Amino acid sequence: MNPAVTRATRSVIAVVILIVMLFPLYWMLNLSLQPRGTGLATDWIPRALNFDGYAAAVRDQGNSLLVSLIVSLISVVVTLLIATPAAYALAQFRLRGVNVVLLVLAVSQMIPGIVIANSLYGAYNSLGLLNSFGGLILADASHSIPFAILIMRVTMQGIPAAVLEAAKIDGANQVRTFLSVAIPLARNGVITAALFSFLFSWSDFLFALTLTTTEQLRPVTLGIYEYLGADQTDWNAVMATAVFAALPATVLLLVAQRYVAAGAMSGSVK
Amino acid sequence: MTAPAESIRTRRRLGARTALFQWLFVVPALVYIGLYFAYPILQNIVTGFQHFTASTFYTGEAPWVGLDNYVQVIGSSSFFPVVRNTLLFTIGSTVGQFLLGLLLANFFRKHFPLGRVVRSLLLLPWLLPVIVATAIWRSLFDQDQGALSQLLQNLGVVSSGVPWLTSPNFALVSVIIVNIWIGVPFMLTILYGGLTEIPEEIYEAGALDGATGWRAFRHLTWPLLRPTVNVAVLLGVIYTLRSLDIILGLTRGGPANATQTMPTQSYQLSFQLFDFGQGAAMSNLLIVISFVFALVYLRANRPSVVN
Known part of the structure; x- marks a missing residue:
C-alpha cells in the first residue's frame, strides 16, 4: 500500500466501504418506512416516517416471527444439550477414534442441505413429523450441532488438565467436573455456539420450505418468501418484515461482537 | 494368580469402564449425526435407484429402477x-x-x-x-x-x-x-x-x-x-x-x-x-x-x- 495513504485517509475510505456495503440495509429501512402503495421509486430519504408497513408486518407475519423465535430458542437448547458433552469428551478424554469423529463432523457440514431435506421428507412423512415443531427444531439443529461441537471443543482444549485433575482430587466425579468446572471455564465457546445456533435456525429456509406446509408453523423466512411470490407486492410490509428478521443478527453483532467475531473466525461456520 | 497380575487386570477393567463412560458423552451427538446426516445420505443413495413419487407415500411402493433416474436426469x-x-x-x-x-x-x-x-x-x-x-x-x-x-x-x-x-x-x-x-x-x-x-x-x-x-x-x-x-x-x-x-x-x-x-x-x-x-x-x-x-x-x- 502507498505510504502516503495516512491513517485518517484510511478511516475515510473504510467508512465509504461501509456505506457502499451496507447501502442495501439502509434501503430496506427506507422502503419499510414508506406509506403503503408507494412502490419502489421512492425518495432516498423517507419524507415522513410511516409505520403502516410495520403494522402490516405484525398483522401478516406476527405469528411467523413468533414461530421463528420459539423454534430458534429451543434449537439452541437442543444443540447445547447434544454438543457440549461431545465437545468436552473430544477435547479432554483420550478416546480412540477422535480424529474419525472430527472428520465426520467437518464433512457433515459440507453435505448439501437438499440431500438431507430430500430424505427427511419421506422419513418425517412416515413418522408424522411433517408440520411439527419438534421435527422442524431437530432438523434445524443439523445446521448447528457439528459447528457447535467443533468450536466448543477448541475452547475446551484450552482448559488446563491440572484444573480438571484438581476437581477430581476434591472428589468431583466426571459429570460434576464437566458441569461445574469445564462449562464455566469454556463459557466463551458455549456462548459463541449458542449465538450461532440461534442465527442458523433463525435463518433456516430449506427445512421450513420442505418440512412445513401449514400457516401455523411457518417461520418468518418462509413468510418473506411467500410475500415475494405474491403478484402484488407491498414493499413497505415486506421490508418491515425483513427489518424484524434482520434484528437478531444486528443486535447480536452490536452487543456480542466479540463472540460473533470468534465464531466467524473459526472458519467452519455455515 | 499373583497379586500384580490381579491389579493390572482390575485396572484394565476399570480403564474399559471409564472409556465406556467417557464415550457416553459423545453418544447423543453420534446418534444425532447418524439420524440427521448418515441416514439421509444413505437413504438418498437408495432413493436415487427407486421410482419414488408422490404415490409412494400412499402405496409405500418404490420400485427399483436401477440407473433410470440418473439416465433421465443426465439425459x-x-x-x-x-x-x-x-x-x-x-x-x-x-x-x-x-x-x-x-x-x-x-x-x-x-x-x-x-x-x-x-x-x-x-x-x-x-x-x-x-x-x-x-x-x-x-x-x-x-x-x-x-x-x-x-x-x-x-x-x-x-x-x-x-x-x-x-x-x-x-x-x-x-x-x-x-x-x-x-x-x-x-x-x-x-x-x-x-x-x-x-x-x-x-x-x-x-x-x-x-x-x-x-x-x-x-x-x-x-x-x-x-x-x-x-x-x-x-x-x-x-x-x-x-x-x-x-x-x-x-x-x-x-x-x-x-x-x-x-x-x-x-x-x-x-x-x-x-x-x-x-x-x-x-x-x-x-x-x-x-x-x-x-x-x-x-x-x-x-x-x-x-x-
Whole structure:
C-alpha cells in the first residue's frame, strides 16, 4: 500500500466501504418506512416516517416471527444439550477414534442441505413429523450441532488438565467436573455456539420450505418468501418484515461482537 | 494368580469402564449425526435407484429402477445448462468473494481509527438470513423502479431500466453479485485472520532485500497466506455449490431456467414435481461434484499446504 495513504485517509475510505456495503440495509429501512402503495421509486430519504408497513408486518407475519423465535430458542437448547458433552469428551478424554469423529463432523457440514431435506421428507412423512415443531427444531439443529461441537471443543482444549485433575482430587466425579468446572471455564465457546445456533435456525429456509406446509408453523423466512411470490407486492410490509428478521443478527453483532467475531473466525461456520 | 497380575487386570477393567463412560458423552451427538446426516445420505443413495413419487407415500411402493433416474436426469435437455450454471455461479461467486475479501483484508490489516468497528460491522450481510438479503436485492434490482436502475439512469449510464433479474442474459450475473455481497465478509474475516498471523519482522527483513509493496505481497504475503487461502477457497466453493435459498429467493431458477442450478433443480424435481427419485439422483451428483472438487483441489495444493 502507498505510504502516503495516512491513517485518517484510511478511516475515510473504510467508512465509504461501509456505506457502499451496507447501502442495501439502509434501503430496506427506507422502503419499510414508506406509506403503503408507494412502490419502489421512492425518495432516498423517507419524507415522513410511516409505520403502516410495520403494522402490516405484525398483522401478516406476527405469528411467523413468533414461530421463528420459539423454534430458534429451543434449537439452541437442543444443540447445547447434544454438543457440549461431545465437545468436552473430544477435547479432554483420550478416546480412540477422535480424529474419525472430527472428520465426520467437518464433512457433515459440507453435505448439501437438499440431500438431507430430500430424505427427511419421506422419513418425517412416515413418522408424522411433517408440520411439527419438534421435527422442524431437530432438523434445524443439523445446521448447528457439528459447528457447535467443533468450536466448543477448541475452547475446551484450552482448559488446563491440572484444573480438571484438581476437581477430581476434591472428589468431583466426571459429570460434576464437566458441569461445574469445564462449562464455566469454556463459557466463551458455549456462548459463541449458542449465538450461532440461534442465527442458523433463525435463518433456516430449506427445512421450513420442505418440512412445513401449514400457516401455523411457518417461520418468518418462509413468510418473506411467500410475500415475494405474491403478484402484488407491498414493499413497505415486506421490508418491515425483513427489518424484524434482520434484528437478531444486528443486535447480536452490536452487543456480542466479540463472540460473533470468534465464531466467524473459526472458519467452519455455515 | 499373583497379586500384580490381579491389579493390572482390575485396572484394565476399570480403564474399559471409564472409556465406556467417557464415550457416553459423545453418544447423543453420534446418534444425532447418524439420524440427521448418515441416514439421509444413505437413504438418498437408495432413493436415487427407486421410482419414488408422490404415490409412494400412499402405496409405500418404490420400485427399483436401477440407473433410470440418473439416465433421465443426465439425459434431460436441461442437464447441461444446469451444470454450467452451477459451475458459473460457484466460480463467479467464489472468485469475486475471494478477490474483494483479500483486498479488504489487506486494507484493514493496518491499524487505523475505526478500522476494527468497520470491519466487524461489515459482517452484517453475511449474518443476515439469506432470504432477507434476497428480498432487499429483489427491490434494488427491480427493472423500472429499483434503486440500481434509477441510479444508473440518473448517471446517464443506461437509457432505460436494466432487466437485472428478468432477462436470461443478466439474471445469473445478478445472482452472483448478490452472493458476492453476502460472502465477502466471510472471506474478509478468514483472510484477515490469516494475515494477522504473519509476523511483522518478515516484512522488515524483506524490506532490506527490496521486497516492498507489490513485491512484498507477491513474495512474502502470498506464500505465507496460502494455507489460509486454501481453506477459504475450499469452503467458499463447497458452500456455494450447495446454496439454494439465494437463487430461490431471487429468481426461483428463472427466467427460462437461466439461474437453475443443481440444488434448485433437485428441489424442483422432488418438491414441485414430486419425483423424489430424480431429485435424489440430482443431489447425489451434486455430492459427487463437491467431493471431486475437494479432492482435486487439495491434491493440487498439497505442496503449498505442506510447506
